[in-house]
Amino acid sequence: MANAAAPDASAGTGDLPRHLQRWQRRLDDLAAHPERLRLVLHPVVDVAAGRVAGYEVLSRFAPVRGDAHGPEEWFAAARALGRAAELDALVLRAALPLRRRLPHGTFLTVNAAPSSLGEDRVLELLGAQDLTSLVVEVTEHTDCDAAALAGPLAVLRSRGARIALDDVGTGHSGLLRMAVVRPDVLKVDLQLVRGLDGDLVKRSVVRFLGECADRLDAWVIAEGVETPAELDVLRSMGVPLVQGFLLARPADRFAPLSLEARRLLGAAPAAPPGQQETPAATGRLARRTKTCRTVADAVRAASEDPAPVVVLDELDVPRVLVLPGERPGAEPRVREVASTLAPETAVPEAAARAVSRPAAVRFDPLVCTDATGRYVGVVGVEDVVLDLAAAHEGGGAARVAGAASGRGVPA
Numbered sequence: 001m002a003n004a005a006a007p008d009a010s011a012g013t014g015d016l017p018r019h020l021q022r023w024q025r026r027l028d029d030l031a032a033h034p035e036r037l038r039l040v041l042h043p044v045v046d047v048a049a050g051r052v053a054g055y056e057v058l059s060r061f062a063p064v065r066g067d068a069h070g071p072e073e074w075f076a077a078a079r080a081l082g083r084a085a086e087l088d089a090l091v092l093r094a095a096l097p098l099r100r101r102l103p104h105g106t107f108l109t110v111n112a113a114p115s116s117l118g119e120d121r122v123l124e125l126l127g128a129q130d131l132t133s134l135v136v137e138v139t140e141h142t143d144c145d146a147a148a149l150a151g152p153l154a155v156l157r158s159r160g161a162r163i164a165l166d167d168v169g170t171g172h173s174g175l176l177r178m179a180v181v182r183p184d185v186l187k188v189d190l191q192l193v194r195g196l197d198g199d200l201v202k203r204s205v206v207r208f209l210g211e212c213a214d215r216l217d218a219w220v221i222a223e224g225v226e227t228p229a230e231l232d233v234l235r236s237m238g239v240p241l242v243q244g245f246l247l248a249r250p251a252d253r254f255a256p257l258s259l260e261a262r263r264l265l266g267a268a269p270a271a272p273p274g275q276q277e278t279p280a281a282t283g284r285l286a287r288r289t290k291t292c293r294t295v296a297d298a299v300r301a302a303s304e305d306p307a308p309v310v311v312l313d314e315l316d317v318p319r320v321l322v323l324p325g326e327r328p329g330a331e332p333r334v335r336e337v338a339s340t341l342a343p344e345t346a347v348p349e350a351a352a353r354a355v356s357r358p359a360a361v362r363f364d365p366l367v368c369t370d371a372t373g374r375y376v377g378v379v380g381v382e383d384v385v386l387d388l389a390a391a392h393e394g395g396g397a398a399r400v401a402g403a404a405s406g407r408g409v410p411a
Contacts, residue, residue: 016081023077026064027087034090036062039098040250044109044221044243045257046371047235048344050265052257053371054107054135056243057095058250075113085119088112092125102133103254105371109135109164117152131161132315132373135185139166147180164221168209178212186213190224190244197229207237214349215356217339228264238346282350283343285387286368286377295334298322302332308365308378310337316374318367335361340369343376347387354381 016024030036038060046053059071078087088111095110102108116122117138126136136156138149153163164185165178178186188209196202206222213220222234225244234242247261257265289308292298298309299322306324309332313319318340323333341350354366365378 020077020081022067024081026067026069026074027078027081027083029064030061031086031090034094036064037090037094038062038252039091039094040252041098041254042243042250043248043255043257044107044241045247045261045265046240047231047242047265048240049371050257050262052103052106052248052255053241054109055102055254056109056137057091057098057111059091079113079115084113085116085122088116089119089121089125092122096125096129096134099133101254103256106254107133107135107162109137111137111139111166113139114149117156118148123152123155126161127155127159129159131156131159132317134160135162135164137164137166137185137187138181138183149177149181153181167223175212178216182216183218185219185221186216187221187223188239193222193224193230193234193244194226195230197227197233203233203237206234206239210237210239214352217353231264238349281343282341282345282347282366282379282384283368283376285347285379285383286343287379288377291375295320295322299332299334310367310375310378312375318369318375321364321367321378323364335364337367340367340373341379343368343370347384347391350379351381351384351388354384 040058040060041055042058043052044054044056045051059074061069061071061074075084075087078084092110092112095108099108112122117136156163162184163181164187165181165183166187167189168178168186186209188206192202192205196206210220212218219241220239221241221243222239223243225231225234225242225246227246230244231242231246247264248255248257289310290301290305291310291312292301293312295311298311298320301309302322302324308324309322310318311320311322318337321335321337323335325331325333341353345353350366355362357364363381365380366384368376368379370376
C-alpha cells in the first residue's frame with residue numbers, strides 16, 4: 001500500500017535532494033523529541049442538539065532550528081520520504097490517551113493515511129486497545145488500492161472504531177473508495193461547502209453525498225463552515241454535523257461551544273418549500289425491551305417471552321438483537337446490530353433506512369442509541385409506518401429522506 005515512488009526511508013541522507021535532506025533531519029529530530037509535537041482539538045458540532053458532538057485531533061509542530069512549517073508540509077515531506085506511517089504512529093501515540101479525558105457523549109477523531117493503516121506499527125498500535133468512541137479518519141492525500149484497506153479496517157472495526165473518509169468529493173476519496181470502505185462517516189470537503197449558499201451545483205453534490213450516506217447508513221460532517229449562510233443551507237438540507245471556524249476553532253483543550261456559537265445555532269433555518277418545519281423525531285417511538293449480557297441468555301429470554309431482547313456489552317452498547325421465532329415453537333432469530341438510529345432522526349429518514357435494508361431483515365425493529373452509543377430502545381417498523389400515516393392524515397408533508405444522514409453522532 002505504500003507509495004512506490006517514495007524513496008527508501010533507510011537510504012542515506014546524501015542520496016536525497018537537498019530539501020528532502022533537511023526534512024529527513026527534521027523528522028529525525030521529532031522522533032528523538034516527540035514532546036515537540038503539540039495536539040489541538042477542533043470541535044465537530046451537532047447542529048440539531050446545539051452541542052459539541054466530537055473533537056478532531058490536529059497536529060502542530062514546534063519550529064526546528066528556527067524553521068517553522070505547517071502540518072501539511074510535515075505530512076507531505078513524510079510521504080515523500082516514505083515515513084508517513086512513522087509520523088502517523090507518533091501522532092496516534094500522543095492522541096489516543098486523550099480519550100481518558102473525553103467529555104461524556106462525545107467522540108474523538110484521529111487521522112491516518114491509507115498507506116499507514118497497512119503498516120504493522122500503526123495497526124498494532126490501534127488494534128491493541130478498545131477503540132470505542134474513536135473515529136479513524138482515512139485521509140485522502142495518497143491513492144491506494146481501496147480493496148487493500150478492507151483487512152486493516154476490519155481490525156479497527158472489531159475493536160470498536162468507526163471509519164471516516166476525509167475530504168469526500170475531492171482528491172482520492174471517490175465513489176469507488178466509498179463503495180469498498182463503506183465508511184461510517186463522510187466528511188464533505190470544505191471546497192464543496194465554501195459558498196454553497198450561492199451555488200446550486202455545490203448544493204446538488206452535497207445532497208447527492210447525503211443520499212450516498214443514507215444508503216451506507218453513515219453520518220455526514222460538512223467541513224469548513226465559515227458563514228451563517230453556509231450553516232443555514234446545510235441545516236435546511238438536514239446535514240447533522242458541521243465543523244468550521246464559524247462555530248469553533250481548534251483549541252488545546254476539550255472546549256465547549258461558545259455563547260456566540262450557541263446563539264447562531266439557536267435560530268432555526270428556514271425549511272425549503274414543501275417540507276415540514278420540524279420533522280417528528282423517531283426517539284419518541286422507541287420502547288425499552290429486556291436486555292442481557294450474553295446471546296445465550298437473550299435466546300432463553302426470547303423463547304420464554306416472545307419479545308425482542310437486546311444484548312448489551314459492558315458499556316451498554318447494543319451488539320446483538322434477538323427476535324422471537326416467526327411462528328410458535330420456532331427458534332429465536334439472532335441478528336448482529338450492524339447499525340443504530342439516533343433519537344433525533346426524523347421519522348421519514350427512519351422509514352427510508354428501514355426499507356433500504358435487505359429483505360430478510362427489512363421489518364426487524366430499529367435499534368435506537370443515544371449520543372454515547374448506549375442503548376435507548378427499539379423502534380418497530382410498523383410504528384414508523386403508522387406515524388407517517390398519521391402525519392399524512394394531519395396534513396404534514398414528509399421530509400425528503402436522503403438529503404443528508406440524520407443519524408446523530410458516532411460515539
